[in-house]
Amino acid sequence: MKIGIVGGGAIGLLIAAYLSNEYEVTVYTRRSAQAQRLMNEGLRFVKRGETKRVSLQAMAFAEANINDDLVFITVKQYDIATIINHRNLFDQVKTVVFLQNGMGHIKLLSPLMEKNIIVGIVEHGALKHDDRTVEHTGIGKIVLASLYGTFGQAVNLSAKSISDFPFEFANNWENVLVKKLIVNAAINPLTALLRIKNGDLLKVKPYYEMMKLLFSEFKQVLPIEDEQKAWEHIVSVCQKTAENYSSMLMDISQNRKTEIDAILGYVLEKGKELGITLPLSQFLFYAIKGLEEGGTKNE
Template identity: 55%
Template sequence: MKVGIIGGGAIGLLTAAYLQPHYEVTIYTRRREQADLLNKQKLRLCKQGKEQTISVHAVPFGQEEIKADVLFITVKQYDLAHVLARLKDVPFAATLVFLQNGMGHLRLLTEWEERNIVLGVVEHGALKRDDRTVEHTGVGKMTLSLFQGRLGQAEQLLNRDIFDFPMEYTEDWHTMLTNKLVVNAVINPLTAVLRVRNGELLRVHEYKEMMELLFAEVREALALLDGEAAWQRIVSICAKTAHNRSSMLSDLERGRKTEIEAILGYVIGAGKERGISTPLCQFLFYAVKGMEQNE
């Protein structure tokens, strides 16, 4: 089976590292320099103090026709519209797997009514060290859910047991995305503004109070049915990733744009639709947007 991965960030490289031994994988990068480096020096996976190199095929996105049975789109939310505009020639039978944070990308998929589309959530900890190196900082799972069409050859992925890279399936894509959105909406903005690792939100009493206040607002804006389960999920993930920097904090530290619009922006919009005020979400939204300008 041919697997394509659009995006040479942490999740794209991590997915390629684990799938390459089992499938024919091609990584489509934004820059030619990264593609050349991956082809010449191979992909390097770091985990628990050990390293391994993996041969991969990489090409700059748009420079080669995509011939994939399953195509993972791992770019950030804000790059997705640009990528979708250039995917019209992907084989019709291919299954497109979207691995974005937040839920803002759902509106972009309305133009792809007849395509096989799968939505995914990644709970692994991954850190891109350089253009060819990804560190697997925490083993989690990838959950997939059919959005429309059929799974196609993506079903093979769910039937293969890959050590330290499990994949699961759920029928309810909306709950899957909402659960991840709530976690991201609480942990990411706070760690970004406070400049702390995830675990500090639980360790410092005042930070945990901030978490609880923010969660209460997110819960109301999204009309969550089981608030206690959602809160326990946040606490559990925060504890499991205690030593990790959130993706939003990492983006700010590296002078990159964050996904605050796809995460808190979505929550704020949902609140407006329900007539719910979200002052804390708006405060953090503008704080992170301002920090993007100053990095």
């Protein structure tokens, strides 16, 4: 089976590293320089202090004519519109997996409804050190659910069980994405604003109270079946990742665009649809937008 991976970020490289053992993998990058480097030097894969070189194919996305059996789209949510505008590049592909945070990208996927469209979430920790180096920092799983059509060629992913890199198949895509969204909405903006580790949201009592206030606000507009369980899931993620800095905090401190639109932006849209005002989500949304503008004078 031929597998394509669009996006040469941490998640794209991580999937490439694991699937290259079993399948013929091509990584489609935004910059041709990165593709060149991956082709020439191979992918460097770091896990538990050990380094391995992985050979694979790579090319610039814009120059590609993708005809793999299964394609993963691993770009950030804010780049999905660009991918959809170039959908002719993967016209021949039957099955596409979208691995974005948030839920804002779902409505952009309707032009692809003739294909098998799968959405999923990544619970692995991965760190991209440079254009050809990725480190697997936290073993988790990838959960997939079908949005349009069937699982198509993705079912093969369960056939070969790859150690430390399991795939799980779920029925209800909304449940899968919401579960990740509420974690991102509760943890990411707060930790980015307060510049704290995930675990401090439990350790510092007033921060815990802030997270509770925020959750009780946004839960009003998200399809959450069991509120108590959802809250406990948030708390358990804080515990498990207590020593980590959230991706949003990392983005802010490295002056990168954050995924705030995909996360609280989506929550605010839902609020508007339902006619429910969400002052805290709005306030935090502005705070992160301000920090993105480099409004911080935190020399």
